[in-house]
Amino acid sequence: SANQNVRTGRSGSATSPPVEHDTAQKIDVNPPKGTRDFPPEDMRLRNWLFHHFREVSQQFGFEEVDFPVLESEALYIRKAGEEIRDQLYCFEDRGNRRVALRPELTPSLARLVIQKGKSVSLPLKWFAIGQCWRYERMTRGRRREHYQWNMDIIGVPDVTGEAELISSIITFFKRIGLTASDVGFKVSSRKVLQEVLRCYSVPENMFGRVCIIIDKIGKIPMDDIRKDLLSADMSEVAIEDLLQVLSLKSLAKLEEKLGASGEALSDLKQLFSLAEKYGYSEWLQFDASIVRGLAYYTGIVFEGFDREGKLRAICGGGRYDRLLSTFGGDDLPACGFGFGDAVIVELLKERGLLPELNLQVENIVCSLDQELQGAASAVATILREKGQSVDLVLENKPLKWVFKRAARINARRLILVGKAEWQKGMVNVKTLSTGEQLEIKLDELE
Numbered sequence: 001s002a003n004q005n006v007r008t009g010r011s012g013s014a015t016s017p018p019v020e021h022d023t024a025q026k027i028d029v030n031p032p033k034g035t036r037d038f039p040p041e042d043m044r045l046r047n048w049l050f051h052h053f054r055e056v057s058q059q060f061g062f063e064e065v066d067f068p069v070l071e072s073e074a075l076y077i078r079k080a081g082e083e084i085r086d087q088l089y090c091f092e093d094r095g096n097r098r099v100a101l102r103p104e105l106t107p108s109l110a111r112l113v114i115q116k117g118k119s120v121s122l123p124l125k126w127f128a129i130g131q132c133w134r135y136e137r138m139t140r141g142r143r144r145e146h147y148q149w150n151m152d153i154i155g156v157p158d159v160t161g162e163a164e165l166i167s168s169i170i171t172f173f174k175r176i177g178l179t180a181s182d183v184g185f186k187v188s189s190r191k192v193l194q195e196v197l198r199c200y201s202v203p204e205n206m207f208g209r210v211c212i213i214i215d216k217i218g219k220i221p222m223d224d225i226r227k228d229l230l231s232a233d234m235s236e237v238a239i240e241d242l243l244q245v246l247s248l249k250s251l252a253k254l255e256e257k258l259g260a261s262g263e264a265l266s267d268l269k270q271l272f273s274l275a276e277k278y279g280y281s282e283w284l285q286f287d288a289s290i291v292r293g294l295a296y297y298t299g300i301v302f303e304g305f306d307r308e309g310k311l312r313a314i315c316g317g318g319r320y321d322r323l324l325s326t327f328g329g330d331d332l333p334a335c336g337f338g339f340g341d342a343v344i345v346e347l348l349k350e351r352g353l354l355p356e357l358n359l360q361v362e363n364i365v366c367s368l369d370q371e372l373q374g375a376a377s378a379v380a381t382i383l384r385e386k387g388q389s390v391d392l393v394l395e396n397k398p399l400k401w402v403f404k405r406a407a408r409i410n411a412r413r414l415i416l417v418g419k420a421e422w423q424k425g426m427v428n429v430k431t432l433s434t435g436e437q438l439e440i441k442l443d444e445l446e
């Protein structure tokens with residue numbers, strides 16, 4: 001067998017017999033349908049994305065919160081016919097409770113705000129990054145989970161809230177290299193819809209349902225849209241008028257249609273004026289067809305889109321002033337957005353903006369002799385206590401293997417612990433980019 005001091009290609013001894021395990025049952029090593037693993041290279045991209053989500057949120061003075069991924073199903077039972085309801089990942093737990101994997105974060109946030117009640121001072125500026133779920137028949141082969149970045153402002157009734165939220169998303173886009181020529185925001189207000197429905201005395205309790213039907217424009221045939229609107233107590237005249245209003249793309253035309261006195265117009269005018277002051281007007285456009293697919297929005301709504309029109313909405317949000325009372329709490333003005341981790345990555349790929357993220361370890365430490373493994377551990381500890389990262393070679397490996405690993409982990413330095421140097425209280429330090437090699441005293445190692 002190889003001399004103890006000569007490196008072998010294999011580690012460990014060949015003498016101990018394999019431990020008897022349970023009878024092997026071959027499992028599927030893939031994750032459940034519609035879910036993802038995050039091996040290191042994917043986890044680096046996810047961490048990079050979340051790092052920018054967090055940095056922007058903190059730059060805007062928001063505090064991070066989180067909630068259970070499992071919530072009472074009751075949080076999501078809304079009667080407006082939302083897709084999110086049809087795809088609820090829900091079940092009965094062992095205590096016979098109806099529970100669901102959260103499909104979004106806003107209801108959890110509303111629940112926590114109600115729970116905190118008067119103990120929190122307003123306005124609340126909270127952000128969260130959380131995994132959200134949907135159970136969709138795999139016929140469409142789409143994902144069943146994604147991570148969503150949310151920012152919410154609770155307690156501000158003015159559109160200054162929405163203007164601040166849009167500014168935070170634009171700040172994020174700029175940080176990762178996207179400009180107003182890559183992405184934009186379509187902005188409208190559900191009060192446009194409300195004012196039209198009131199003209200035709202459509203009952204208020206149909207509002208959420210009509211919004212959800214309108215959100216399907218472009219996703220299902222117009223005949224089905226008209227049929228669904230008829231079933232929501234709208235007359236044919238009201239439907240045609242509404243569809244005509246929804247095609248408007250200018251505030252001037254909207255004013256001609258709705259008059260100058262309505263809240264929809266004043267909110268939108270204020271938002272576009274604030275956008276001017278923030279310096280992001282070029283990112284926004286009014287588009288009356290934007291209603292978003294969640295029943296609880298009550299005012300301004302917006303969505304981020306890619307100007308090439310190849311991808312689904314990048315993010316979306318708006319004002320939801322009535323959500324808390326649907327959970328039995330006192331209403332508080334609220335606005336927020338959700339930003340998923342999937343479309344943005346597709347967009348960055350399209351634009352060649354995915355970052356190069358390689359593992360970077362400063363040092364790889366290796367003993368040149370099996371008796372010096374402990375010495376190598378001591379050297380690793382010294383460097384780690386100085387705040388440096390160290391990959392410590394843990395087995396008896398040939399030098400060729402060590403150099404190969406050093407290259408793979410992008411190590412800056414190779415620290416070799418050899419007998420002769422160690423007896424002088426020294427180690428051998430090789431700077432891998434230059435090949436420079438020095439003998440350094442242990443207490444001078446930095």
Ligand SMILES: Nc1ccc(Br)nc1
Nearest residue numbers: 103133134143145146
């Ligand atoms: N709401 C939701 C949850 C999960 C995915 Br993937 N998409 C949307």
